[in-house]
Amino acid sequence: ETGVTQSPTHLIKTRGQQVTLRCSSQSGHNTVSWYQQALGQGPQFIFQYYREEENGRGNFPPRFSGLQFPNYSSELNVNALELDDSALYLCASSGQGSYEQYFGPGTRLTVT
Amino acid sequence: GEDVEQSLFLSVREGDSSVINCTYTDSSSTYLYWYKQEPGAGLQLLTYIFSNMDMKQDQRLTVLLNKKDKHLSLRIADTQTGDSAIYFCAESEGGGSYIPTFGRGTSLIVHP
Numbered sequence: 001e002t003g004v005t006q007s008p009t010h011l012i013k014t015r016g017q018q019v020t021l022r023c024s025s026q027s028g029h030n031t032v033s034w035y036q037q038a039l040g041q042g043p044q045f046i047f048q049y050y051r052e053e054e055n056g057r058g059n060f061p062p063r064f065s066g067l068q069f070p071n072y073s074s075e076l077n078v079n080a081l082e083l084d085d086s087a088l089y090l091c092a093s094s095g096q097g098s099y100e101q102y103f104g105p106g107t108r109l110t111v112t
Numbered sequence: 113g114e115d116v117e118q119s120l121f122l123s124v125r126e127g128d129s130s131v132i133n134c135t136y137t138d139s140s141s142t143y144l145y146w147y148k149q150e151p152g153a154g155l156q157l158l159t160y161i162f163s164n165m166d167m168k169q170d171q172r173l174t175v176l177l178n179k180k181d182k183h184l185s186l187r188i189a190d191t192q193t194g195d196s197a198i199y200f201c202a203e204s205e206g207g208g209s210y211i212p213t214f215g216r217g218t219s220l221i222v223h224p
Binding site: 004043045056099100105106 | 153
């Protein structure tokens, strides 16, 4: 059974650019959640996708958007990058109706 | 203010017990979790407790919940150097989406 994977591992972007981060769910999981973890902070919920539809959203602006594909993999897109977007972005997958989320190793995004 | 609060650091000697404390504010919290994050890695769900429970024991881990005071603790018996990590307390409501709200994390340092 494959766990949650994320790509890329690290990324450096310039302010104003756009970025796409990718996540593959654990086998059998149809729900994906994305979190932003700034340095020294706990993860902050961005949004959740269930069966390709957004199923909940945290306090993040519309320039944070996402997609979930039929195979339940997911993308997080961030437009017009700001310096404060520098963080570890974590993806977590879970089965339908499950309170247990399984996290990937994260993508470290640095915006300069 | 924060919904989940934890002390930031804890230092213990190898072989001693560690107790990490957490307080939360949401009365409707149904699930309470402890996650572990090692350097450069994602979050690993260590254990969880339902709000109708007072205690849960899982090998070296003991979780105590005082629902009246909204206080959660994690005790690690016989702490080892491999337990050095950041421990996050989190809470979520029920209802299907189970989106956890995380604290800032407690950095546990275990020294020989």
